[in-house]
Structure formats: C-alpha cells, structure tokens
Amino acid sequence: MRIVLLGAPGAGKGTQAKKISAKFGIPHISTGDILRNELKNSTGLGNKASEYMQAGKLVPDELIIEIIKHRLAEGNTGNPFLMDGFPRTLNQAIMFDNMLASMGISVEKVINIFVDKAELVKRLMGRRICHSCAGVCHIDLLQKGSENRCPICGGELYTRKDDAIKVIKERLRVYENQTKPLTDYYAKKGILYNIDGSGTENEITERLLQVL
Ligand code: AMP
Numbered sequence: 001m002r003i004v005l006l007g008a009p010g011a012g013k014g015t016q017a018k019k020i021s022a023k024f025g026i027p028h029i030s031t032g033d034i035l036r037n038e039l040k041n042s043t044g045l046g047n048k049a050s051e052y053m054q055a056g057k058l059v060p061d062e063l064i065i066e067i068i069k070h071r072l073a074e075g076n077t078g079n080p081f082l083m084d085g086f087p088r089t090l091n092q093a094i095m096f097d098n099m100l101a102s103m104g105i106s107v108e109k110v111i112n113i114f115v116d117k118a119e120l121v122k123r124l125m126g127r128r129i130c131h132s133c134a135g136v137c138h139i140d141l142l143q144k145g146s147e148n149r150c151p152i153c154g155g156e157l158y159t160r161k162d163d164a165i166k167v168i169k170e171r172l173r174v175y176e177n178q179t180k181p182l183t184d185y186y187a188k189k190g191i192l193y194n195i196d197g198s199g200t201e202n203e204i205t206e207r208l209l210q211v212l
Contacts, residue, residue: 001026001212002105004083006182007113008175009168010120010127011197012204015136016113017084019205020212029071030084031064056162056170058178061091068096072103079105088179093186110186111211113197113204117172124168128157 001024005013014030021028035053038046045067049059068086087093100106115123126139128148132155139147148157162171186192195207 001080001082002100002108003081003212004087004107004110004186005085005113006110006179006186007197008115008117008120008179009171010123011113011115012123012201013084013113015201016204016208017082019201020208021082024080024212026080026082028082028084029068029086031059031067031086031088032084034067034071035059054161054167056167056174058088058174061089061095064088064092065095065099069099072099087182090178090181090185093182107186107191109211110182110192111208112183112186112192112194113208114194115197119198120172121165121168124163124171125165127163128159130155130157132156 007013017028035049039050052059087096128137130150133153135152193211
C-alpha cells in the first residue's frame, strides 16, 4: 500500500493514520511529527523549521523533500507507506512523484478527509496531547477534574503551541491556498478518494477501510 492522506489540520489524519498503520503494518510517515521531534532535539533542521511552524506557515519545500528522501531511504520504510501531512504543496507533490518514479513506484491512493471549517476549529482548539503516550484527545471528552490527565495512560496532557486560535486561522488559510488544490492534482490522476471526516473516530476509520 502506498497511500497519501490529505485533509485540513484537525481533519483527523494523524489519528486515522496511526490506526491504519497498526492494522496493516504500513510505516506511518508524518512530516509534522518528524519536524516536532527535530524541534524538540534542537537540531539544525528543527531550528530552521521552528519559525514557520510557530507561525502556522509551511516549512520550505526543500527541507521537507530532504526529510522524505531520508525517510524513504531508511530500511524499515521499504515500499509501502502512509503519508500524513505530506505532500502539502503542488511542488512537493510533483517532486514526490518524480522521486517515486525514479524508484519505479507511484502513489496508489490519495484519501482526502473533509470536515467543515467550524468543526476543524473546534477540534483544534480542544485538542490535547499526552506527554507519555502521544495519544490525542479532545477536552470535551475528558472528565471534570481530570482535564490534564490522559484517559489512555494517565500521563500529563499538553496543548500544541500551534493550536492557539491565531495560528489555527493561519494554518487553515494556508491549507485552503496551498494544500487544497492538491485534490485536483490527484483527481486528474484518477487516484483521489474523498471521505466524510465527521462523526466518531471509529465511523471515520470504517469509511477509510472501505476505500482501502
Ligand atoms: P502537522 O502536524 O501536519 O499539522 O504539521 C505541523 C506543522 O509542520 C505545519 O503547520 C507546518 O509548519 C509543518 N509541516 C508539516 N508538514 C509539512 C509539509 N509537508 N510541508 C511544509 N510544512 C509542513
């Protein structure tokens, strides 16, 4: 399986990618996670990316392409992959296609998870991440009095810096302008599948599995 997950921030790409990756044993490649890790370790790449990420802007294509080249070259990635948050610009999509073509492979399916804007804002503003298990949850589903405890492992929860309303608005604007046009690019190739990203996590997973 060589899959790309498309969708706005908050559409549920990361949550669904983890489930699909575990079910089928496909490597889950999240450029956002890779960048956050680089940032945490204060690497050169992390330092270069930091300013863009905190402002809700896209990190320059050259840096992202380098990440993907390295990740695909790693032994455990091999042929199958599940891309989450990449590609995000037309230029990245074209460079990715060329990179895969040179390996004699191509993207098989692009799944676009669509969710309306008000719901995206609500999800992002209430999103909490666990320091211990990296699980993602929504503040509305946490019990009163345990708002900072992970419901899965009891670890401490935190809010991503870019889940602040000002940055959310910029990320959604960037998505509309730079990433949404990718749906046309992949539709023309005949590999785009649109799925409704509203409802519960399991309902969305069911829709995804039907397409896969
Ligand atoms: P995400 O976790 O996918 O929402 O990504 C968090 C941030 O990382 C984005 O707002 C961008 O600043 C950066 N980022 C992640 N993936 C990409 C990409 N493919 N191209 C450019 N910037 C990216």
